[in-house]
Amino acid sequence: MDGGTVRASSSNSPTNSPDSAPNPGADPAADPPADASFHVALVQLRVDPDEPVSARRERTAALVRAQRGADLVVLPELWPVGAFAFDRFEAEAEPARHGPTAEAMSAAARDAGVWLHAGSVVERAPGGELFNTSLVFSPDGELAATYRKIHRFGFDRGEATLMDAGTQPVTVPHPSAVLGLATCYDLRFPELFRALVDAGARLLVVPAGWPARRAAHWSLLARARAVENQCYVLACGTAGTHAGVLQAGHSAVIDPWGEVVAEASDTEERVLTAVIDPAEVGRVREKFPALKDRVL
Numbered sequence: 001m002d003g004g005t006v007r008a009s010s011s012n013s014p015t016n017s018p019d020s021a022p023n024p025g026a027d028p029a030a031d032p033p034a035d036a037s038f039h040v041a042l043v044q045l046r047v048d049p050d051e052p053v054s055a056r057r058e059r060t061a062a063l064v065r066a067q068r069g070a071d072l073v074v075l076p077e078l079w080p081v082g083a084f085a086f087d088r089f090e091a092e093a094e095p096a097r098h099g100p101t102a103e104a105m106s107a108a109a110r111d112a113g114v115w116l117h118a119g120s121v122v123e124r125a126p127g128g129e130l131f132n133t134s135l136v137f138s139p140d141g142e143l144a145a146t147y148r149k150i151h152r153f154g155f156d157r158g159e160a161t162l163m164d165a166g167t168q169p170v171t172v173p174h175p176s177a178v179l180g181l182a183t184c185y186d187l188r189f190p191e192l193f194r195a196l197v198d199a200g201a202r203l204l205v206v207p208a209g210w211p212a213r214r215a216a217h218w219s220l221l222a223r224a225r226a227v228e229n230q231c232y233v234l235a236c237g238t239a240g241t242h243a244g245v246l247q248a249g250h251s252a253v254i255d256p257w258g259e260v261v262a263e264a265s266d267t268e269e270r271v272l273t274a275v276i277d278p279a280e281v282g283r284v285r286e287k288f289p290a291l292k293d294r295v296l
C-alpha cells in the first residue's frame with residue numbers, strides 16, 4: 001500500500017433476495033434524519049497474482065479493521081482470486097456462507113463494528129455451479145445479504161462461460177439508507193439500477209475489477225447511474241494488474257446530483273474515504289423531481 005488516502009466530504013434506501021439473510025436495523029423505508037453524516041471507506045485493493053490468496057485475505061481483514069468508525073466499508077469485485085484469473089476460479093471457489101472469505105470478513109466487520117460490503121467471491125453453490133457473489137455483513141458479523149451478479153462479463157468467454165447468472169436484484173436495509181447492490185459489468189445495464197431504485201435504494205454500491213483500457217466508461221457510467229437515479233454511487237475498483245489486465249482504479253463516491261465527492265486519482269492501492277449525507281437524496285429528488293416523470 002502506498003499510504004495514499006484521499007479524503008473528501010459532501011453536504012450532501014427492496015427486500016432481500018431469496019439468497020439473502022435477513023438483517024437487523026432501523027426501518028429502511030423511513031427517510032434518513034436530515035443532515036446525517038455517513039462515513040464511507042472504499043478500499044481500492046491491489047490484487048497481485050504473486051500474493052497468496054490467504055495472505056491477501058489477512059491483509060484485507062486488517063484494512064477493514066482499520067476502518068473502525070466508518071458507517072460502510074466497501075471492497076472490490078472478486079478480490080480474493082482476481083476478476084480475470086479465470087484459471088483459478090474452480091480452485092478458489094468457496095461457499096458464500098462460512099467459506100474462508102466469508103469467515104474472515106465476518107470477523108473483520110465484527111471487530112471493527114462496521115457494515116461491510118465485502119466485494120465478491122467466486123461462490124460454489126450447493127449444486128456445484130459458480131456465481132460471482134457479493135457478501136454484505138452487519139457490524140455484528142452476520143451475513144446480512146448476498147447478491148449474485150446478474151450480468152456476466154466476457155461475451156463468449158471468461159466469467160460468461162464459467163459462471164451462472166444471478167436473477168434477483170438485491171437491496172440491503174442499512175439503518176441509515178437502503179443500499180442497492182450491483183457488480184462491475186452490471187453498471188452498463190441501467191434497468192437493474194431502476195429496479196433497485198424502485199425497491200428503495202438510495203446508495204448504489206458497485207464493486208468492480210474494471211480494466212484500465214475502458215476507464216473512461218467506468219467514470220462516465222458511474223456518474224450517469226447517480227444522475228439518472230438521483231442516488232449516491234459508491235464505485236469501488238481494484239488496483240494493480242492481475243492476470244495481465246491492468247485495472248482502472250479510480251474508485252469514486254458520487255452524489256445524487258452527479259458531483260464527484262471523492263475519487264482515487266490513480267490505480268494504486270488506497271483507501272478512499274468520504275462523508276456523505278443520505279438525506280441529500282430526498283432533497284435532490286424533491287427539488288428536481290425527474291423520477292416522478294417516468295412513463296415506462
Ligand SMILES: O=C(O)CCC(=O)C(=O)O
Pocket residue numbers: 083152153183184185186188209210211214217
Ligand atoms: O464492462 C466493462 O468494460 C468491464 C466489465 C468487467 O470487467 C467485469 O464485469 O468483470
